[in-house]
Amino acid sequence: MNGFRLLLPIAALSLRRRWPAFVGSFVALALGVAVMSAAGVLLNTTMGEDSLPGAPSLHKLVGFMAAMAGFVSVFVVSSTFAFAVAQRRQETAMLRAVGATPRQVRSLILGEALVVALAAALSGCATGLAVAPALASWLVDRGAAPSGFRAQPAVLPLLLAASGGLAVALLGAYTASRRAGRVRPVEALDEVAVDRKVMPVVRWVASIAFLGVFAYTLRTFISMPASMMADPQSRDPETTPQWALLFDVMAVLAVVLVAPVLVPPLVRLFTGPVPLLPGAAGLVARQNALAAIRRTVSTATPVFLVIGLAGSVVGGTVAFSDAMAAQGRAALRAGYVVEPAAGAAVVPADALRKLAALPGAELTTAATVRFDGLALPDQQPAPGRPGDLPIPEDGLAVDGDLRTAWNLSADDGSLEDLHGRTVAVSSDMAKVFGWHVGDTLNARLADGTQEQLRLVARVGHLLPQLPEIVVPREAVPGGPTVSVAYLGTAAGPEQVTAALDGTTARATAGADWIGARNDRTTENGWIAMLAILGPALLYALIAIVNTMMMSTGDRLRDFATLRLTGGTRRQVMRVVAAETLVVVATAAALGLIVTLLTQYATVLLIENRVLDTGRSAALDLPWSTLAGATAICLALALVASLIPARLALRVRPLDLANARQ
Numbered sequence: 001m002n003g004f005r006l007l008l009p010i011a012a013l014s015l016r017r018r019w020p021a022f023v024g025s026f027v028a029l030a031l032g033v034a035v036m037s038a039a040g041v042l043l044n045t046t047m048g049e050d051s052l053p054g055a056p057s058l059h060k061l062v063g064f065m066a067a068m069a070g071f072v073s074v075f076v077v078s079s080t081f082a083f084a085v086a087q088r089r090q091e092t093a094m095l096r097a098v099g100a101t102p103r104q105v106r107s108l109i110l111g112e113a114l115v116v117a118l119a120a121a122l123s124g125c126a127t128g129l130a131v132a133p134a135l136a137s138w139l140v141d142r143g144a145a146p147s148g149f150r151a152q153p154a155v156l157p158l159l160l161a162a163s164g165g166l167a168v169a170l171l172g173a174y175t176a177s178r179r180a181g182r183v184r185p186v187e188a189l190d191e192v193a194v195d196r197k198v199m200p201v202v203r204w205v206a207s208i209a210f211l212g213v214f215a216y217t218l219r220t221f222i223s224m225p226a227s228m229m230a231d232p233q234s235r236d237p238e239t240t241p242q243w244a245l246l247f248d249v250m251a252v253l254a255v256v257l258v259a260p261v262l263v264p265p266l267v268r269l270f271t272g273p274v275p276l277l278p279g280a281a282g283l284v285a286r287q288n289a290l291a292a293i294r295r296t297v298s299t300a301t302p303v304f305l306v307i308g309l310a311g312s313v314v315g316g317t318v319a320f321s322d323a324m325a326a327q328g329r330a331a332l333r334a335g336y337v338v339e340p341a342a343g344a345a346v347v348p349a350d351a352l353r354k355l356a357a358l359p360g361a362e363l364t365t366a367a368t369v370r371f372d373g374l375a376l377p378d379q380q381p382a383p384g385r386p387g388d389l390p391i392p393e394d395g396l397a398v399d400g401d402l403r404t405a406w407n408l409s410a411d412d413g414s415l416e417d418l419h420g421r422t423v424a425v426s427s428d429m430a431k432v433f434g435w436h437v438g439d440t441l442n443a444r445l446a447d448g449t450q451e452q453l454r455l456v457a458r459v460g461h462l463l464p465q466l467p468e469i470v471v472p473r474e475a476v477p478g479g480p481t482v483s484v485a486y487l488g489t490a491a492g493p494e495q496v497t498a499a500l501d502g503t504t505a506r507a508t509a510g511a512d513w514i515g516a517r518n519d520r521t522t523e524n525g526w527i528a529m530l531a532i533l534g535p536a537l538l539y540a541l542i543a544i545v546n547t548m549m550m551s552t553g554d555r556l557r558d559f560a561t562l563r564l565t566g567g568t569r570r571q572v573m574r575v576v577a578a579e580t581l582v583v584v585a586t587a588a589a590l591g592l593i594v595t596l597l598t599q600y601a602t603v604l605l606i607e608n609r610v611l612d613t614g615r616s617a618a619l620d621l622p623w624s625t626l627a628g629a630t631a632i633c634l635a636l637a638l639v640a641s642l643i644p645a646r647l648a649l650r651v652r653p654l655d656l657a658n659a660r661q
Contacts, residue, residue, distance in 0.1 A: 025080055025081050025113075025116055025117075025120070025169070026116050026119065026120045026123075027120075027542075027546050028076055028077050028080035028081075028120075028543055028546055028547075029077050029080075029081075029116070029117055029120035029121065029124065029165050029169050030120040030121075030123040030124040030127065031124065031127075031539055031542055031543070032072075032073030032074075032076060032077045032124065032165055032168075032539065033073075033120065033121050033123075033124025033125060033127075033128065033161050033162055033164075033165040034123075034124040034125075034127035034128040034131060035069040035072075035073060035128070035131075035535050035536065035539045036066070036069050036070050036073055036124075036128070036160075036161035036164060036165065037124060037125050037127075037128025037129070037132075037157055037158050037161035037162070038069075038127075038128040038129075038131040038132040038135055038151075038535070039062065039065045039066035039069045039070075039135075039535065040066055040128075040156075040157030040158070040160055040161050041128065041129070041132040041151050041152070041153060041154060041157045041158070042062045042065070042066075042132055042135060042136060042139075042151055043059070043062045043063055043065075043066045043157065044152070044154045044156065044157045045062075045136070045149070045150070045151055045152045045154075046058050046059040046062050047059070058139070058144065058145050058146075058149070060242070061139075061144060061242075061528055061531055061532065062139075062531075064242060064245060064528075064532045065531055065532050065535065067249075068245070068249075068532050068533060068535075068536045069535050069536045069539070070164065071249055071253075071536070072305055072309075072536040072537075072539060072540050073165070073168070073536075073539065074164075074168050075256060075301060075305060076301065076302055076305070076539070076540065076543040077165060077168045077169055077172065078168050078169070078171060078172035078175075079172065079297075079298045079301045079302075079547075080172070080298065080543070080546070080547060080550070081113060081117075081168075081169045081170075081172035081173045106174070106178065109173055110170060110173055110174060113169060113170055113173035114166075114170065116169075117165065117166050117169040117170060118166070120165070120169075121161075121162040121165050121166055122162070124161070124162070124165060125158045125161065125162055128158065128161065129153055129158070132151035132153075133150070133151045135151070135535070136149055136150055136151040138531075139531060142527045142531075143527070144527050144528065144531060199258075199260045199261050203257055203258075203260070204258075206257050207253075207254050207257035207258040208254075210250050210253040210254040210257065211250075211251075211254040213250045214247050214250035214251050214254060214597075214601075217246050217247040217250055218247045218601045218604065218605065221240075221243060221244070221246075221247070221605055221609070222604060222605060222608045222609065224428065224609070226431050226432050229428045229429075229431060229432045230432050232393060232468070235426075235428040235429075237320075237324055237463075237609065237610050238324070238521055238524070238525070240320060240605065240609060240610070241316055241317050241320045241525055241528075241529070242525075242528055242529075242532070244316050244320075244598075244601075244602060244605060245313065245532065247598070247601055248309070248312040248313060248316065248598045251312070251594050251597045251598050251601070252305070252308050252309060252312070252594055255304075255308070255590055255593060255594045255597075256301060256304060256305070256590075259297050259300070259301070259304070259590060260293055260294075260297050262590060262593075263293060263296055263297055263300065263586055263590075264290060264293060266585075266586045266589050266590070267286065267289045267290055267296070267582055267586055268286075268290070269589075270582055270585045270586065270589075271285070271286040271289075271582060274286050282578050284562070284575045284578075285575050285576075285578035285579035285581075285582060286578075286582070288558070288575070288579055289579055289582050289583065289586075295551055296582075296583055296586070298547060298551075299547045299548060299551050299583050299637075300583050300584075300586050300587040300590070301547075301587075302540045302541075302543035302544045302547060303544055303583065303584055303587035303588070303591075303633045303637065304587040304590045304591055304594075305537075305540045306537055306540045306541060306544070306591075306629055306632075306633055307587060307588055307590075307591030307592075307595075307626060307629045307630055307633060308590065308591040308594040308595065309533060309536070309537065309540075310533075310537065310591075310625055310626070310629040311591055311592070311594070311595035311598075311621070311622055311625055311626045311629065312594060312595050312598040312599070313529055313532075313533055314529075314622045314625040315595060315598070315599050315602070315620075315621060315622040315625065316598065316599070316602045317522075317525050317526065317529050318620075318622060319599065319602050319603070319606060319617065319620065320525070320602070320606065320610065321518060321521070321522040321525060323606045323610045323611060323617055324518060324521065324610060325514060325515065325518040326611075327463065327610055327611055327612065327615075328463060328465055328514040328517070328518065329510075329511055329514050330407065330612070330615075331406055331407050331408065331463055331612075332405070332406060332407075332465075332486075332510045332511075332513075332514055333403075333404060333405055333406060333407050333486075333488065333510075334362075334364070334404070334405045334406075334486035334487055334488050334510055335487060335488050335489060335509065335510055336486075336487040336488075336489070336496055336507045336508065336509060336510060336513075337484065337485075337486060337487075337507070337508050337510060337513040338351070338355065338484065338485040338486075338487055338500070338505055338506070338507045338508075339483075339484055339485075339505065339506060339508070340483070340504060340505060340506075341503075341504045341505055341506045343504075344504035344505070345481070346481040346482055346483060347365070347482040347483065347484065347485050347505045348503055348504055348505060350503055351499075351500055351503035351504070351505040352365065352482065352485060354499040354500065354503070355485070355487055355489075355496070355499055355500070355507075357499075358487075358489045358490075358491040358495060358496065358499060359489060359490045359491050359495075360488075360489055360490035360491070361487065361488070361489045361491075362400075362401075362404045362487070362488040362489070363400060363485060363486070363487055363488075364398060364399070364400035364401060364402060364404055364405040364485065364486045365398070365399045365400060365473075365482045365484070365485045365486075366396050366397065366398050366399070366405075366482070366483065366484050366485070366486070367396070367397045367399075367473065367476075367480035367481055367482055367483050368394050368395075368396065368397075368467075368480070368483050369394065369395045369396065369397045369445065369446075369471065369476055369480055370393075370394055370395075370445065370446035371393060371394070371395050371443060371444070371445060371446070371469055372444045372445065372446055372448075373442070373443070373444035374423075374425075374441050374442070374443050374444070374453075374469065375433065375441060375442055376433075376434075376435065376439060376440075376441060376442070377440065377442055393467065393468070393469070394467045394469075395467050395468075395469030395470065395471060396466060396467050396469070396470045396471070397471050397472070397473045397475070397476045397480050398418070398470060398471070398472060398473060399472070399473035399482075402415055402418060402470065403415055403416070404486070404488055405486030405488075406463075406466065406486075408459050408460070408463075409459070409460040409612055410424075410457045410458060410459055410460065411427045411458045411459070411460045412427075412436070412437045412457070412458045413437035413455070413456050413457035413458060414456065414457055415456075415457050415459075417456040417457065418456055418457060418470065418471075418472055419472050419474075420472060420474065420475070421451065421452065421453050421454065421472075421474075421475045422453055422454050422455070422456045422471070422472060422475065423441060423443070423453040423454070423455055423456070423469065423470070423471045423475070424455070424456060424457040424458070424459055424469075424470045424471075425455065425457075425458060425459070425468055425469055425470075426458070426459050426468040427458040427459060427460055428468070429468045429469075430455070430458045435455055435458075436455070437455055437456060437457065437458060438454070438455065439454070439455045440452055440453070440454055440455075441453050441454075441455055443471075445476070449477055451475060451476075451477075453471060453475060460612070465514070465517055487507065493509070541632070541633075541636060544633055544636050544637055544640065545636055545637075545639070545640040546640075548580065548636075548637050548640035548641045549640050549641070549644050551641065552576065552640075552641045552644040552645050552648070559572050559645065559648055559649060562575065563649070569646075569649045572645065572649060573642060573645060573646065573649070576641050576642060576645045577638060577641075577642060579641075580634075580637050580638055580641045580642075581634070581638075583637065584630065584633055584634045584637050587633070588626070588630045588633075591626065591629070591630075592621075592626065595621060595622070595626065596621065599619055599620070599621055600619060603617045603618075603619050
């Protein structure tokens with residue numbers, strides 16, 4: 001205890017005189033807590049808002065946003081605090097040499113980290129409260145939230161964000177302080193020179209565990225057990241890209257944890273030709289990156305997060321969009337889709353009569369029907385168990401042969417039997433509720449009408465353009481009004497347009513109709529992805545600047561040594577630029593690795609959950625996104641490293657060598 005008291009003045013003096021060394025840690029944690037608290041406030045606001053239009057989707061969207069913000073913040077904050085402690089290994093070695101025990105060293109470092117983390121957490125919460133309304137307004141403007149959605153400040157999200165940030169910061173500092181505390185006094189100076197044993201057993205175990213979770217998550221989404229499919233949004237192809245974020249994150253976790261093992265060979269690969277080049281700048285940069293692996297990994301982590309997440313998420317979103325469009329085009333048999341014109345609610349009867357008179361016309365009409373319940377006679381609602389009965393959802397009442405409009409595959413039964421009082425459902429819905437072909441289901445319509453329908457088919461693959469329940473029109477009392485019609489005809493586009501002239505209906509070529517629907521789905525998907533990833537990626541971009549500035553500030557004496565041994569300012573700047581380029585290239589390679597892994601997983605998911613059996617999806621990497629993300633990261637990293645280095649080199653080499661570290 002007395003020894004710790006003797007170190008208290010040292011800690012106070014260190015915080016007062018070395019405050020620039022703690023700025024990077026403060027900024028990283030403050031921004032991390034700000035992002036987490038803003039997302040947490042929005043998530044808390046969506047609680048209990050199920051009565052608002054679109055609120056369930058909004059709640060999940062904001063939940064994903066909060067999870068992604070927390071995920072990125074954890075890695076950036078822990079990496080930054082660990083790097084800040086590693087920067088002080090020479091000082092720690094000197095304390096050990098003059099008699100400080102490992103426990104005293106750990107206490108000193110954790111005490112400093114706690115003071116910085118508390119100040120950063122408070123600042124982050126205040127910033128988060130200011131950012132949350134802007135995020136809510138952005139969601140409303142993009143149509144992802146109802147017009148009345150506003151961020152409501154709450155204490156619990158702020159406490160969770162602050163306590164989580166504190167825990168991560170202290171854990172990162174504690175891990176690094178244990179490494180510093182284990183250094184024996186006689187080995188202290190040698191330990192400062194080169195990083196050794198940068199991949200402990202715990203990190204190996206965690207990396208393998210996350211890789212296992214990645215494989216398990218992917219397998220679960222492919223097989224989709226009934227417990228998962230009980231939620232209609234889980235089995236909806238349009239929401240699959242959002243759920244795919246789960247295994248994307250697991251892959252990123254696995255790669256970032258094993259980064260200390262992957263970085264050295266990648267650095268050697270990218271700098272292999274350096275010894276053959278004239279000048280020593282490249283060689284010095286190569287050796288710096290290899291000697292200080294922890295510094296290289298810490299500076300590469302936010303760059304990797306930006307490139308890896310951008311490549312994985314953008315690649316997955318594009319792949320799902322293209323696959324759903326291709327599946328829709330292959331499934332739609334009708335040459336034209338007829339819908340009400342702008343301002344109209346139904347397709348009028350006179351338009352249908354004119355279309356039916358066209359040469360070789362095959363007309364199938366459909367109407368949207370609201371089902372409040374659909375179940376076996378012995379199935380009863382059970383409070384608190386949402387999987388026991390389907391939640392209310394829309395179905396389709398078809399007049400005509402659905403097979404002339406859509407090419408749908410039935411896993412069991414046949415759509416040929418879809419006439420009279422019958423029903424066809426998706427195979428996923430049948431699996432959830434235990435329905436089989438031949439079962440009689442009690443149907444309750446929105447107006448309270450009760451009907452008994454015989455299940456005649458289980459349709460294999462879902463289509464975003466069709467609901468999960470299809471019934472013949474005669475099974476719905478009252479004859480619902482036509483909301484869409486599918487037309488196959490030998491007539492040309494001019495004849496079809498002429499037939500609808502003067503009516504409140506419009507016809508769209510089938511391929512164009514699928515394209516327009518897919519464009520709307522894709523736009524909604526991009527809004528969701530931007531909402532989920534935007535705050536996290538912006539934070540990671542800021543973290544790139546922060547860690548690069550920390551790295552440059554840690555190397556003042558290195559710059560002085562290079563100057564005193566004859567290096568010019570321009571040569572030192574070349575070393576800094578070359579090392580930054582190596583770090584970004586290494587991070588880009590790691591991002592490519594994780595994108596390859598996630599894109600392969602996406603292809604497997606698409607082939608099993610989106611496309612018909614026997615159809616395959618191509619592995620196509622988002623090269624433009626990867627290149628763009630890499631270019632942005634490189635530009636930020638160069639600016640954040642070269643400007644501080646240029647300012648530092650204005651100082652005389654001897655003064656720079658004597659500067660406080």
